[in-house]
Amino acid sequence: MWGQAEVTKFAEKHRLGEGARADLKKMFDSFVTKSRRRVTVRVPATTANMGPGFDCAGMALDVWNELTVERASSFSMEIEGEGAQKLPRDKSNLVVKGVEAAYKYIEQEVPTLRYYTLNRIPFAKGMGSSSAAIVSGILAGLALAGFNLQVKNEEELLQIATNLEGHPDNVAPCIYGGFQLGIHNGSRWWTDRVTMPHGLMCVVFCPDHATETSEARLLLKEQIAMQDAIFNCGRVAVLVAAFATGNMEWLRHGTEDALHQEQRAPIHPHLKPLIRAALDAGAHGACLSGAGPAVIAFTSGRCGDVTAQKASEREEFNVAEALIAAADEIGCPGHVLITKPVEHGGYIVSETKVLDPENRRSRIHYVQD
Ligand SMILES: Nc1ncnc2c1ncn2[C@@H]1O[C@H](COP(=O)(O)OP(=O)(O)O)[C@@H](O)[C@H]1O
Numbered sequence: 001m002w003g004q005a006e007v008t009k010f011a012e013k014h015r016l017g018e019g020a021r022a023d024l025k026k027m028f029d030s031f032v033t034k035s036r037r038r039v040t041v042r043v044p045a046t047t048a049n050m051g052p053g054f055d056c057a058g059m060a061l062d063v064w065n066e067l068t069v070e071r072a073s074s075f076s077m078e079i080e081g082e083g084a085q086k087l088p089r090d091k092s093n094l095v096v097k098g099v100e101a102a103y104k105y106i107e108q109e110v111p112t113l114r115y116y117t118l119n120r121i122p123f124a125k126g127m128g129s130s131s132a133a134i135v136s137g138i139l140a141g142l143a144l145a146g147f148n149l150q151v152k153n154e155e156e157l158l159q160i161a162t163n164l165e166g167h168p169d170n171v172a173p174c175i176y177g178g179f180q181l182g183i184h185n186g187s188r189w190w191t192d193r194v195t196m197p198h199g200l201m202c203v204v205f206c207p208d209h210a211t212e213t214s215e216a217r218l219l220l221k222e223q224i225a226m227q228d229a230i231f232n233c234g235r236v237a238v239l240v241a242a243f244a245t246g247n248m249e250w251l252r253h254g255t256e257d258a259l260h261q262e263q264r265a266p267i268h269p270h271l272k273p274l275i276r277a278a279l280d281a282g283a284h285g286a287c288l289s290g291a292g293p294a295v296i297a298f299t300s301g302r303c304g305d306v307t308a309q310k311a312s313e314r315e316e317f318n319v320a321e322a323l324i325a326a327a328d329e330i331g332c333p334g335h336v337l338i339t340k341p342v343e344h345g346g347y348i349v350s351e352t353k354v355l356d357p358e359n360r361r362s363r364i365h366y367v368q369d
């Protein structure tokens with residue numbers, strides 16, 4: 001680790017003049033104050049489309065992946081949790097691609113890094129694991145370089161991440177949290193938040209099998225009928241209105257879709273029976289989560305900690321049981337995650353500066369939870 005002593009030694013060895021010495025010291029000080037040695041970030045799962053909001057509506061869920069990157073002498077990648085058996089441990093990993101995109105944006109060389117990821121977001125199930133990987137990498141890369149971004153108006157992070165991932169419906173809620181609507185306005189990605197009602201719960205059936213979004217997109221039609229476009233315009237308006245007003249009973253129609261669910265049904269034969277089961281058990285609405293195979297149902301009534309609340313008041317449990325029963329009946333093994341939306345998106349949990357150990361500031365750490 002370089003400290004002030006090394007800077008002085010370097011200046012003496014290379015017989016730098018006063019001006020060059022001052023410039024070197026300034027450069028070193030700026031690197032030391034801005035750059036980080038180690039950064040940990042956390043990013044949420046997301047449920048995209050929410051039925052009719054194909055490629056434009058998505059919501060952050062309270063399920064988090066954690067990524068730590070640290071400057072090191074050689075590249076390494078450790079992966080624990082979801083997808084650990086399948087994910088590449090080389091530079092083709094999307095987390096690395098995210099870090100590279102961040103450094104490209106700030107026009108700096110990517111340092112040699114050690115990666116450690118703890119994945120809790122179900123892998124390739126339709127809960128935004130790919131955008132979580134990209135966003136975590138970008139956030140970690142920017143924090144490591146000590147680079148701050150404009151988040152209002154230009155929304156630089158959204159531009160970098162969506163250009164890499166392709167769709168704002170996962171990326172926007174992963175960055176900003178909450179229920180987000182995203183579009184491309186012809187020159188840049190744009191997103192904004194829709195209010196979320198209090199007490200909303202999400203019951204997600206995760207089949208044991210996975211499907212890649214790229215595979216599920218191949219099933220979509222190039223052309224759509226006018227009546228399907230009209231159907232979805234109305235449904236997505238009702239979806240947004242249901243959230244904004246808190247009239248959750250509107251979600252029954254607000255989660256209906258004609259643009260992608262029917263087309264994807266051949267690879268998701270469990271979809272229709274599970275939607276039916278969730279609605280019959282009292283869910284306000286249900287749909288495919290992202291490109292699937294997970295199916296998400298919306299319920300309400302959460303009040304404080306769910307484990308302390310009376311079972312008869314907890315609609316989500318009945319819906320979860322109905323989903324499992326319906327899935328068992330059609331031979332689609334899986335499990336249910338009961339979770340809730342989160343208002344905040346990805347964030348930096350902790351960071352350590354590039355300071356020599358004698359520097360008092362090396363003992364100051366930002367910690368967030
Ligand atoms: N935690 C992760 N770290 C790195 N890459 C990931 C991670 N999770 C997913 N990916 C990448 O994203 C792909 C899955 O993306 P996708 O099919 O869109 O699933 P999801 O619906 O979960 O986003 C994987 O094949 C892998 O390349």
Ligand SMILES: N[C@@H](CCOP(=O)(O)O)C(=O)O
Pocket residue numbers: 046048049054055056125126127128129130167169170213217260289290291292
């Ligand atoms: N709008 C996309 C959303 C993909 O979400 P994912 O969580 O399955 O990656 C699509 O429907 O293809």
